[in-house]
Amino acid sequence: MTVIKTWCTALGLASLSLVSARAQTLPSEPISVGGGRVTIGGDVSASVGSSDPGFFDYTDYEHSALRLLRVDVSAAVNGGDHLTLLGELRTENFDSMQPYALYLRIKPWTARAIDIEVGRIPPTFGAFARRTYASDNPLIGYPLAYQYLTSLRPDSLPANADELLRRRGLGWFTRYTIGDAAADKGVALVSAFRWDTGVQVHGTAGIVNASVAVTAGTLSNPLFNDDNNGRQVAGRVELRPVGGLSGLIVGTSAARGPFVSASAVRAAFNDDSRAGDFTQTAWGADVEYSRGYYLLRFETIVSDWQLPIVRTPALELPLRAVSTSVEGRYKIMPGLFAAARVDHLGFSDIAGTTVTEPWDAPVTRVEVGGGYSIQRNLQLKFSYQYNRRDGGVLEQLAHLKAAQLVFWF
Amino acid sequence: MSLWLIPLCALCLLCALIAAGAKVSAARNGTIRGRVELRHVVTPPERRPSVTELGTPIGRDLPDVLRSVVYLESAPRGAFETSDGGRAVMDQRNETFVPHVLAITTGTTVDFPNSDKFYHNVFSLSKTRQFDLGRYAAGNSRQVRFDRPGIVRVFCDIHSHMNAFILVFGHPFFAMTDGEGRYHIDNVPPGTYGVVAWNEGTSSDAVPVTVPDGGVAEMDFTIR
Secondary structure, eight states: HHHHHHHHHHHHHHHHHHHHTTTTOSSOSSSEETTEEEEEEEEEEEEEEOOOTTTSSOOSSBBBTTTTTEEEEEEEEEEESSSEEEEEEETTOOOOOOEEEEEEEESSSTTEEEEEEEEEEEOSSSGGGGOOTTTTTTTSOOOHHOOOOOSSSSSSSSSSHHHHTTTOOOOSSSSSSSSSSSSSSSOSOOOOOSEEEEEEEEEEEEEEEEEEEEEOOSSSSOSOOHHHHHHHEEEEEEEEEOGGGGEEEEEEEEEEOOOOOOHHHHHHSSSSTTGSSEEEEEEEEEEEEBBBBBEEEEEEEEEEOOOOOOOSHHHHHHSEEEEEEEEEEEEEEEEEEEEEEEEEEEEEEEEHHHHHHHEOOOOEEEEEEEEEETTEEEEEEEEEEEESSSSSSOOOEEEEEEEEEEEOO | HHHHHHHHHHHHHHHHHHHHEEEESSSOEEEHHHHHHHOOOOOOOOOOOOOOOOOOOOOOOOOOOOEEEEESSOOOOGGGGGGOOEEOOOOOOOOEEEEEEEETTTTTTEEEOOOOOBOEEEOOSEEEOOOOOOOOOOOEEHHHHSSOOOEEEEEEESSOOEEEEEEEESSOOOOETTTTTTEEEEOOEOOOEEEEEETTTEEOOOOEEEOOOOEEEEOOOOOO
């Protein structure tokens, strides 16, 4: 049914594109009402692709990125020089419309580049989280660090190393004996698709941009309501040189916050007073360079999780995951581009009773593709993905193909 | 002596008559002038809601959307012989193309300097002229030559709210309006022409205008 809906939408957009090939018939600018006080933008993407029985491309909204109809509607309400209310509603595959973002941006001094954001705020950490829209992504898949579901859960815990090793590669649908026993999805290193709730301060001085945020959840488990009475602190510093190095952006990010839910800690120790000890700590670095027709991006993220040790063989903590992603785009001619991304997600070794191996199955992905702009804001993309997982009981190799139609205004 | 004087006087008289006759029969170019009134002024495109940005986007200038272009729909014979249109400039300044509307003749090369501190990427997917200048930094410029008449929409691939128009004509009989909507097209050979006013993608119907010999034709337009 979902595939049919996606196809119908894609065909609808395609038929509009045939008309728009002759003229710019689709809206190409954000809708502005109330004398410019309210601005509404949108981003619609319809993807069709191979089935993914290995669950390589499933996101924490439980949909495959390659078979997805995503509609984002964002709005900014300008309340004068000091206040802006920003929000975004999103639906995937015609599920219920969800508030993805809703926050107040306060600018205390109009002459100073300092902002305070309060509410369900944009991710502070990393670079990709700010370009998850299909119109900003040169390919159809997402970087592994922001999408691939590891076998960790904040509300369900492995009792020992053997139990964790048995769940390698099953992040799509996993459960453990401590805490919530119902099967559910694991977490990505960083969730790019769910936003955290809290306060963020951002400032710019010359070529330096800096942000710091205090939020209820963690990178891998953003929350609206806190589940462990702990706060995550995240920060990002970004350098954007001017002049001859205008195309360079160098960023580094760090975050630390309690990851395991209080209920899971209570299930492990009959007491949740130590809930703040079981954290996710992450560090990231990213570089983007563009010039002429080239755009190159590199991003690496190291994430450590501390989990309760309940029984032997004990988990060797922290449980570490390291992701590395390199992406490039080249414009071949007006409206036509080619792109590629090489991605690896690795995990630290832990020792079980009989074997020592990474606590989750390492994944490698190579995605190549390209896109053609039918008109400025209507784009058709194609991609091919090679996915390999070194372990686990699910399919370990997947060759996936996908096409995507993107429209934005 | 008188025998020589009579034919000489006759010759002088004939030359004077020919010269006077030629002066009378030579068509003198005229002017079309008037005013373009905009009933509804197009709102400059807003920035897309910056939900994912970590801070408030920097300020930008707004494009001048009041300028219109008035042109002859059908130009006089021989007017299409222009081949080298020279050069024109469309700057990129404070996330705005300046000017927002550029009217040029075919053969013109347009320079696109980047006067901002950050990258821009000028491109167009218009059938009249497709181009993509890639990303380039402040102080640099790229050029595009326009050889076909038509309307070219220009955008920046990095800043989606930046857009501009380039109107390319095969003849020189066009004019931009000033800040108050006034225009004048000079050096128009006498005759009757269809005249069109254009603003931000909307055109008036072609209105027949007769340019008198050496005189001025007045024509006002209302768009939208």
